[in-house]
Amino acid sequence: MILHTFLKSLGDTASAVADTLKSKGIRGRRGSRCHCPIAIAIYENCSLRVRISSHAVNSDDSDGLRLACLLDYPAVHDFICRFDNGYYPGLEW
Numbered sequence: 001m002i003l004h005t006f007l008k009s010l011g012d013t014a015s016a017v018a019d020t021l022k023s024k025g026i027r028g029r030r031g032s033r034c035h036c037p038i039a040i041a042i043y044e045n046c047s048l049r050v051r052i053s054s055h056a057v058n059s060d061d062s063d064g065l066r067l068a069c070l071l072d073y074p075a076v077h078d079f080i081c082r083f084d085n086g087y088y089p090g091l092e093w
Contacts, residue, residue: 003057006045007073010038014078018088027091030084037091038080054080 011017021027021037026044028037033051042050042057048067050059054077059067071077083091 002046003042003048003067003069006042007057007071007076010041010073010079011075013075014082014087017075017079018083018091021091027093028083029093030086035093036080037083038076052080054084 010020021041024041024044026037026041028040029035033039033053034049036052039050039052042048042052048059048061050057050067052058053071055071057067057069057071061067071080079088082088
């Protein structure tokens with residue numbers, strides 16, 4: 001539930017998500033499942049280490065339980081696709 005609330009709070013458009021991440025000083029690496037800005041933001045705000053694709057968030061917790069969450073937030077999905085294609089160079093490492 002915390003993860004869903006956090007993802008929704010990032011913004012309603014890809015540009016709004018980018019602005020939110022920029023305002024928090026979060027940057028990442030294009031094409032990286034573990035070091036994209038969304039994965040880093042989730043870790044910093046929800047204390048979850050995750051792997052991100054444009055369609056899902058995956059994590060394994062310390063008890064070996066697997067968390068899988070469909071990325072049902074069009075703004076976040078669009079941001080990831082655009083970020084990976086170089087639309088937000090200011091958010092890259």
